[in-house]
Amino acid sequence: xxxxxxxxxxxxxxxxxxxxxxxxxxxxxxxxxxxxxxxxxxxxxxxxxxxxxxxxxxxxxxxxxxxxxxxxxxxxxxxxxxxxxxxxxxxxxxxxxxxxxxxxxxxxxxxxxxxxxxxxxxxxxxxxxxxxxxxxxxxxxxxxxxxxxxxxxxxxxxxxxxxxxxxxxxxxxxxxxxxxxxxxxxxxxxxxxxxxxxxxxxxxxxxxxxxxxxxxxxxxxxxxxxxxxxxxxxxxxxxxxxxxxxxxxxxxxxxxxxxxxxxxxxxxxxxxxxxxxxxxxxxxxxxxxxxxxxxxxxxxxxxxxxxxxxxxxxxxxxxxxxxxxx
Numbered sequence: 001x002x003x004x005x006x007x008x009x010x011x012x013x014x015x016x017x018x019x020x021x022x023x024x025x026x027x028x029x030x031x032x033x034x035x036x037x038x039x040x041x042x043x044x045x046x047x048x049x050x051x052x053x054x055x056x057x058x059x060x061x062x063x064x065x066x067x068x069x070x071x072x073x074x075x076x077x078x079x080x081x082x083x084x085x086x087x088x089x090x091x092x093x094x095x096x097x098x099x100x101x102x103x104x105x106x107x108x109x110x111x112x113x114x115x116x117x118x119x120x121x122x123x124x125x126x127x128x129x130x131x132x133x134x135x136x137x138x139x140x141x142x143x144x145x146x147x148x149x150x151x152x153x154x155x156x157x158x159x160x161x162x163x164x165x166x167x168x169x170x171x172x173x174x175x176x177x178x179x180x181x182x183x184x185x186x187x188x189x190x191x192x193x194x195x196x197x198x199x200x201x202x203x204x205x206x207x208x209x210x211x212x213x214x215x216x217x218x219x220x221x222x223x224x225x226x227x228x229x230x231x232x233x234x235x236x237x238x239x240x241x242x243x244x245x246x247x248x249x250x251x252x253x254x255x256x257x258x259x260x261x262x263x264x265x266x267x268x269x270x271x272x273x274x275x276x277x278x279x280x281x282x283x284x285x286x287x288x289x290x291x292x293x294x295x296x297x298x299x300x301x302x303x304x305x306x307x308x309x310x311x312x313x314x315x316x317x318x319x320x321x322x323x324x325x326x
Contacts (some may be wrong), residue, residue: 100138136152149198193219196217218236242265244262261289288306300325
């Protein structure tokens with residue numbers, strides 16, 4: 001019935017299955033509300049949807065997933081917006097090739113879907129997740145081109161569920177029945193995880209190839225909620241691949257040289273909860289301009305700005321590219 005975060009999609013037809021309109025018309029309102037609420041707890045409670053909730057929180061906090069807009073294929077045309085601010089600092093140790101680093105990521109996610117289940121009746125659902133994560137790690141070079149990366153990830157996240165009900169049945173029956181079960185609640189959770197990956201950087205005659213892979217495994221567990229019925233935990237594993245080809249061009253901005261960057265990437269969710277968001281993989285491709293500001297002797301040596309398209313079996317979208325290099 002309810003499939004992950006294809007999620008609340010059956011709310012559309014669910015009312016017709018659980019309590020047909022004829023029942024709504026003939027039964028007492030309180031009996032109908034109690035009936036639907038019991039079914040909601042059994043079939044749409046956190047035990048069934050917890051993986052989807054955790055996936056949203058993870059999506060908001062994972063540093064290697066871009067800030068972007070995603071249009072998920074589905075009858076309800078859900079839209080997923082993600083915004084992130086990553087901050088990173090590497091430490092150079094005298095006489096050491098390896099470099100410890102600290103990275104903080106602040107993220108915000110908004111997932112919206114509208115469910116039309118009867119004529120003139122609808123529910124517009126909205127899930128918001130926000131919070132931050134802190135990664136403590138180390139870069140260990142294998143040679144001049146390849147670096148091994150490992151990190152411990154810790155975070156605090158919040159998820160808020162709300163809904164806008166339109167129509168007499170939605171207002172009088174669904175709203176009180178689903179409150180605190182599917183909609184109209186908030187929860188706080190911890191994130192504990194680990195990241196492993198490889199960085200690749202190799203210059204050629206007139207261009208450079210940069211690549212990075214990351215395998216992230218996070219455990220998300222609620223510790224507080226506005227509803228006694230909302231409690232969940234789940235494990236989310238994510239693999240990301242990014243490849244950039246950088247070609248200097250004969251142009252400058254403010255006296256800083258420019259380069260053209262071609263970007264390609266893939267994100268794949270792994271494990272039992274891989275399709276919790278309604279899709280389990282997507283690709284991204286785009287172009288950006290990079291400027292070299294190293295002559296300022298700042299910690300950040302290069303800035304990058306561009307755009308890319310997102311495409312996959314069950315999702316499309318777009319994203320701005322913003323990055324920096326040390």
